Amino acid sequence: MIPLSGDIPNSKGEIKEVNEMTSISRGTSTLKRGFAHMLKNGVVMDVTTVEQALIAEEAGAVSVMVLDKLPSDVRKAGGVARTASIRIIQEIMDNVTIPVMAKCRIGHVYEANVLAETNVDMIDESEVLTPADEYHHIWKWDYTTPFVNGARSLGEALRRVEEGAAMIRTKGEPGTGNVAEAITHIKKVNDELRSIKSIYDSGDKQDLVKMARELKVSYSLVEETAKIGRLPVVNFAAGGIATPADAAYLMSLGCDGIFVGSGIFKAEDAKERARAVVLATTFWEEPDKVKEAQKMIDERQSILGLDVKDLELKMQERGGTV
């Protein structure tokens, strides 16, 4: 049984087909969140071409995320970053057996519609692309296709769940090769979860109502989350992960899995690194195996990386306040 906190029964994305013999449902929370549960302990890799997707699949990725440009190139290119070419997404879907995800702009309902029609397995409403609506995220209950959203705090995560996200990734700073922000944010979410859990355990309803107001999310979702002491949906780490040790460290902080963006295909040893990051994610509890994985990569070939303090564009801040 998976947690269904915040579930909206009979939402638009839920389709019931009834005929004489059978009755089937699609797009239920169990199916959308359940899909994310199947990815747990895995690595999702950002790719821009079929070749990269095949390398990711062979390395043991559980899914690929299709982008037009890798986050570090989005950063360099400037301008408006939009969803990837449908032709390339389709080509990748036809060539790998693992699930295929693609990104749409925050709040861009019709980019999401196009991706849903293309039949991608999950849509990432992502801050890596230029937001299309500064005030509203997509109402994800309207879709049969599941969504993943980024979050830097418990409030942000729960607001996205309330809008229908079936999965969360704690945001780092994309395209930097710097894992610091991802670490800060998962620790923050963990601290906040501990705090609402202790309020729940103490039985202080008034304080929990206060928390719900602070988090800007419904009381019932806060209460149910506090009760289980974790996010009600699968939570991956993302943003700035560049090495096997980065991945293993985030797993040890309680993440359910890892998204790797520029870290793999911006490195010069992409193939070995892809495999090494998967190994370190799978066997993060075994120090000798993480060492073996780290040994597979050459630090001189890592993405150079950026200090987050010096950045003009902080992608993580996009969509964070609403």
Place this chain on the structure above:
Amino acid sequence: MTLNIGVLAIQGDVTENFLSVMASLSELGIDGAVSQVKTAEQISKLDGLIIPGGESTMIGQMSLVNGALKTIKEKIESGMPVFGICAGMILLSKNSKDRIVGDVEQPLLDLLDVKIERNSFGRQKDSFEAEISLDPIGISSFNGVFIRAPSVSDVGKEVQILAKFEEKIVSVKQGNIIATSFHPELTRDTSLHKSFVQMVKDSKS
């Protein structure tokens, strides 16, 4: 005598199966322990194993890397009951093909005498819940949660068909092997997990 049941914890929905086995043991009043297992050494001590849902290519590759796959195969050949769910069903099979991509190179246990069609019902948007019956093992109604599910396209002589959905085979049994293409661990219904725990118990006495 305590039953020692393990859930293969390489990748996928391990915790959900862990909890379903815990619930089954307590509902049946059977003395047993359940653990999450990764290494050959842990697997060698088991009386029964669940291979959970996840990505079969990944679980196969990683359990090949650490030597777990070989031990799993030996244990099943020597009679240990195993329950393969979705990805687990694919891993147990002798032959697997993707509906769109076709032949895929992936490590398989090569034990369950079936041909598998991966992603048989389509992509995630086509994933569905529907009522299934597994009459041969006494479960007349079960909520089948099918997520990018495989189906069985061909079965060998030793294989018993437990359930079909719209003419596609979605659950089979062959001796000590039981497999489903849907996810009982995502529901509250423990009847399939209980049936497996009972299988493990019977194999010990």
